Amino acid sequence: MFTVATAADGLTTNVSPKGMDTLRIKSPNRIAWLNLSGSGNETAAHVLANGRMTLMWMSFGTTPMILRAYGTATVIHPRDPEWSSFADDFPDFGGSRQIFDMQIDRVADSCGTGVPVMTVEADRGLTELEPYYAKMSEEQLTGFWSRKNTKSIDGLPTEIFGADSVGD
Numbered sequence: 001m002f003t004v005a006t007a008a009d010g011l012t013t014n015v016s017p018k019g020m021d022t023l024r025i026k027s028p029n030r031i032a033w034l035n036l037s038g039s040g041n042e043t044a045a046h047v048l049a050n051g052r053m054t055l056m057w058m059s060f061g062t063t064p065m066i067l068r069a070y071g072t073a074t075v076i077h078p079r080d081p082e083w084s085s086f087a088d089d090f091p092d093f094g095g096s097r098q099i100f101d102m103q104i105d106r107v108a109d110s111c112g113t114g115v116p117v118m119t120v121e122a123d124r125g126l127t128e129l130e131p132y133y134a135k136m137s138e139e140q141l142t143g144f145w146s147r148k149n150t151k152s153i154d155g156l157p158t159e160i161f162g163a164d165s166v167g168d
Helices: 042-050 083-087 124-134 138-148
Strands: 002-007 013-018 023-027 030-036 052-058 066-076 096-110
Touching (some): 002 042, 013 042, 042 096, 052 096
Antiparallel strands (some): 002 013, 023 030, 052 066, 066 096
């Protein structure tokens, strides 16, 4: 599990948990991660606005540790020519909508002693999230994206259907 944080200048900051088999280390200064469908699409809107992104991991085990990677990212959609070369690195998850390609500028760690020690009981991404979108037809998924994923909560475009499409 990791979290992604983004913010467009002067607008709402977004922090979102991510999981499953959706992250790849491409090189010492580059990470790519697959973004699945959800009730919003803040990360894409913010990255399009300024590219800034922070990823964070926390140890829930007995050794406390927090790790952050700071950098800039680009959004890759299924319609983009580079999609297939990135998507080949990930499982074929239902609802896959973007891949973020992040260039890392800085990595920092901190103690993490405020993070509780916890164990995993279940992976809701695999049992609830992914199956929900996997059973949708292409038309149903496109309809969902049209209703929920074309703009950020602050009205920024996500370009999920292209640069000229901002939704209602």
